[in-house]
Amino acid sequence: MAVQHILIIGDGVIGLSAAWKLARAGHRVTCIGDDGPRSTDAAAGMLAPSFERHHPRAAGSLGALLEEGLTFWPDFARELMNETGQTFGYDQNGIIGISFPSAPSSSAIETEPPAGFPASRAWLVPEEGQADPRLLRSVLLNAFWKAGGTHIQLKADAIECRPEGISVRAGTERFMTDRIVLAGGVRSAELLPGAFEMEGVRGRAFLHHAPELKLTHVVRTQTVYFCPKSDGLLYIGATEEIEAGEPAMFDGLWWEAVSVCPPLQGTERLKVFDGVRPALKSGLPKIGHWAEDERVYLALGHDRNGVLLAPLTADRIVLAHSL
Template sequence: MTMQNRITIIGGGVIGLSLAWEMSKRGCAVTVLDQGSMASATSWTATGILPPANFELATDPLDQLRGLSHRLYPEWSQQLQTLTGIDIGLRRCGGWYLADSAGERAAMIGMRSYWEDLSIDCESVEISQLAEREPELASWAASVSDVAAWWVPDEHQIRPPRLLSALIAACRKSGVELIENCRVSGIQSSPADSIVNIKTDKQTYQCDDVVVCSGSWSGQIAEQLQLQQSIIPIRGQILLLKTERPLLKAVLNLGNRYIVAREDGYTLIGSCEQEAGFNPVTQPDIISGLDDFAVSMLPSLKSATRVKSWAGLRPMTFDGFPMIGRVPNHKHIYVAAGHYRSGIHLAPATAVTLASAILNQPSEMELDAFRIGKQQTR
């Protein structure tokens, strides 16, 4: 009888759970260790915007990763719903991109050219047409001047809490062992070793290969692997409101701020970017600013119920590329982390490509551009 590959994944966020599910589908015995609860991972706090992408025409490695995920998501959505009964909320809702300054307008003109190179539709729209297509924006559109708008039909959205719930359920149904409240203190492996020892505050776990997928916390775990400078946490904050009906049909983007309306009347507003260490707490002035922004765009939100606000830590690398692959000088240790604001979007492609690399199976794309260690600054 063929022995199963024993894979241990450190981190129960969207990247770790996606990889766990993918590895289990390929016949591996998988264990996921998380320092807290799977339900407390940063992935739960994301808004779930999936920008357009095209794998077939992409030449940049990050564009290829986006494009592959974009192509995989409909299949994953169907598989997860069939296996778990959970609808992850994948919707092709389209996206509005607005620019109210010269800098933002120039950035969007460049973005439109980039999308055209990838055969991604991007239509310039008059503000009056925007108001006709999104009536709740009519008062804002009438009050502004020199604003440009673009319509991007292939933007999608997803419900991150549902996605995480579905992945957890799928992992359990597929035999993945999920171990919560388990803090990893060290990883022991030498080039000659065929077994990896993972020391935790519960016990020592053994496996054939280990993958560090602990997001912003990967920098701490990876210190012994000399990767401590590769990932830093960037805090983002989000406000959640509730109305009786959805106020927008599509995602609305203005600079680095956005409004995402769900079909059930929930509206998410984000976001900010701050280097604040490992401190995922909200700030009243930031949340108030998001509220003011939302009401200025959609006056009907003034009477909305303020449901809650939260903060999450986004793992950012210094070169903007996630780290995906084997750790140098460690044959059986891998990392998949540093996806920054795109963890939800890039999860399927990260899972399938890294699973192929670990198992030495064919893959649709190379991971050399995401190799571990190139982000080092010393």
């Protein structure tokens, strides 16, 4: 394998997963990202293919990709924790679904609703789980640095493909590189005009201090989810708002969450998360070479499933750059 200089545009979970894996494979890797909103900032980090495959925006073939993506997580998590000595809220001990008219997947097992959730029926989907996206991004960045990668905080403004190499302009800087991985958010469409159509789906969620709930699993309904984090913290999400969205949607999410779990009413809100998920019109992410120039690799449009599909996406990127 010839060592290449690879520039990755996008430093969320997708971009940094690819950057770490490429650097480990021996490539010279630079990852750039700006200070704008990341889809990582709107993510709960659920690893939940059985639930996500039924989402209204999901294409019919998305389910199989999500199921495959879940199988990459155990090795990915083990390698990342071994190399950094850090954890990031990862578990695959199952997700509990409540208020579903039937089992959300063929592997689901009927179980008791968690304490605080007055549902009549609940299902445990084994082997699904979560990771904390904000912790995960920090750990990935450390792993990337340890592997010899370079991270630069800049906004990419333009890509120009030339026979002698690819030029990327970012502010007053200009980078020449052998190959590019475009793994940014909704602004990525501006870098390759006409190559794909992308929309931003705004997601807002909140973090509460709720140790009295003592949740041991992620809990999901068809429209709201509850992700227990470390130290008694609970991530509750999330709205889905095309473009600007409405304040009423955020209020509605809260009252829906309280109706599902009444003890939330007395808990302390610590933080509100606000981010934009990049979605393609097809309902599927694009993971593959750009048809116009194979030196440009696209890893875009993961929408709600960036964390779940990050290890699979990184693996495909490494394979493509080993040929």
